[in-house]
Amino acid sequence: MDVENLNSMMLDILGEIGNIGSGNAATALASMLSKRVDMNVPQVRILEFKDVAEVLGGEEKLVVGIYLDLNGEIKGNMMFILDLESAINLTNMLLNREDGGDELDDMAVSALSEVGNILASSYVNSLSALTGLKIAVSVPSLAIDMAGAILSVPAIQFGYVADQVLFIETIFEEGNRSVKGNLFLLPDMNSFGKILSSLGVL
Amino acid sequence: MEVIKVGMADLKLVKAPGILTTLGLGSCVGIALYDKYNKIAGLAHIMLPSSKEIKNNDNKAKFADTGIELLIEKMVKEGALKKNLSAKIAGGSQMFSFNNTNNILKIGERNVLATKEKLKELNIKIISEDTGGNYGRTIELNSDDGSLLVKTIGHGIKVI
Numbered sequence: 001m002d003v004e005n006l007n008s009m010m011l012d013i014l015g016e017i018g019n020i021g022s023g024n025a026a027t028a029l030a031s032m033l034s035k036r037v038d039m040n041v042p043q044v045r046i047l048e049f050k051d052v053a054e055v056l057g058g059e060e061k062l063v064v065g066i067y068l069d070l071n072g073e074i075k076g077n078m079m080f081i082l083d084l085e086s087a088i089n090l091t092n093m094l095l096n097r098e099d100g101g102d103e104l105d106d107m108a109v110s111a112l113s114e115v116g117n118i119l120a121s122s123y124v125n126s127l128s129a130l131t132g133l134k135i136a137v138s139v140p141s142l143a144i145d146m147a148g149a150i151l152s153v154p155a156i157q158f159g160y161v162a163d164q165v166l167f168i169e170t171i172f173e174e175g176n177r178s179v180k181g182n183l184f185l186l187p188d189m190n191s192f193g194k195i196l197s198s199l200g201v202l
Numbered sequence: 203m204e205v206i207k208v209g210m211a212d213l214k215l216v217k218a219p220g221i222l223t224t225l226g227l228g229s230c231v232g233i234a235l236y237d238k239y240n241k242i243a244g245l246a247h248i249m250l251p252s253s254k255e256i257k258n259n260d261n262k263a264k265f266a267d268t269g270i271e272l273l274i275e276k277m278v279k280e281g282a283l284k285k286n287l288s289a290k291i292a293g294g295s296q297m298f299s300f301n302n303t304n305n306i307l308k309i310g311e312r313n314v315l316a317t318k319e320k321l322k323e324l325n326i327k328i329i330s331e332d333t334g335g336n337y338g339r340t341i342e343l344n345s346d347d348g349s350l351l352v353k354t355i356g357h358g359i360k361v362i
Binding site: 048049050051052053058059060062065067141142143144145146147148149150151152153155156159160161162163 | 209210211212225226227228229230249250256258260261264295297298299309336337338339340355
C-alpha cells in the first residue's frame, strides 16, 4: 500500500477512525479536567516532508511534544503537541495551580506525559475495539523544542517507505480556549492495509 | 542578503553573496559544503543514512550517501572544485528518549555516522560539527566565508 494509492473512500474511513478515536480521547480529557473539551472534525492530511512543520506554525515554533510508540498488529506512533502557553495552562488546571510561571517544572512534565498517555490510550482502545486488532502503547516521552525538530521523528519513520507523510489530525480545545492541542495518529504504511481490511474495505 | 531555505529531504546551493538555511533540524543532519576559493556553498538536509537500505529511493536528497553525491555534483556544475570542498555538519539529535533500543529512535546517531563515512570516502574534510544531544537546531551557512551559525532553544547560539 502506498500513500498515492489511497482513494477518497479510504481517506474518509481513516478520518472516521480518527473521529471515533479522538471522541474517546476528548471525553477522557474532559473528565480529567472536569471541563468541556471541544474537538474539530479530524483531518486526514498527506503532506510533503518540507511542509510538515507548517501545520504547527513553522519549523522554529516552540512546542511541547509527547510521543508514544504503537506496537502490535498496528504499528506507528501518536503525538500530542501543544504550544508552550497551552501546556502551562493545562498543567495549571491539572495540578490546581494558580499560576505555574512560564516554565514547565518536573511535576508539570510528568502531568503532561500522563495526559498524553491517557489521550493515546483512549484513542487506541477505540481503534482496537473497532478493528479487532491488538495495539500496545509505549510509555510517553516528552520534548520541548522546535516544531520542525520534533516532527522530524515521525517524518523520518515515513521516510523509509514514502516521500510524503500521512497523518490523522484532531485539534482539541478546552472550553474557554486557554488550551489548544493537536493530536496526531501516524500509523505506518503497512498498518493502513490492515486497518482497512479489518473493516472489510480492502 | 539573499536567504535560501532548504527543506527536509532537500538540497540547495548558492554563490556568494547569499545564505542557505535550514530550520528546526532534529534527527536529520544538515551537511554544509563549501569551496572557499570559488565561494560556492551547498547545504543538504538529509533524513536517512543510506539509500541502499530502502526501495523507495527516488529522492536522492533524502539520504546521506546519495544526498552528498548529488550536492557535490551540482556544486561542481556551478564551478566548484571537489578538491576545494570542506564540510561542516550539524543535527542528528535524539529528540525523544526511551529505555528500549529502538532503531528508529537512534536514527540521529546513524545519520551522523553515515554522513561522516560518506565524506571520508570522498576525501572531504569535516572542519567542525555540532551533532547529537536531544535538542533541535536551526543552521545558517554563509557563502561569503563558509561560517555555519547554529541556533537552538535553550542550548545557546554558536558559529562553527
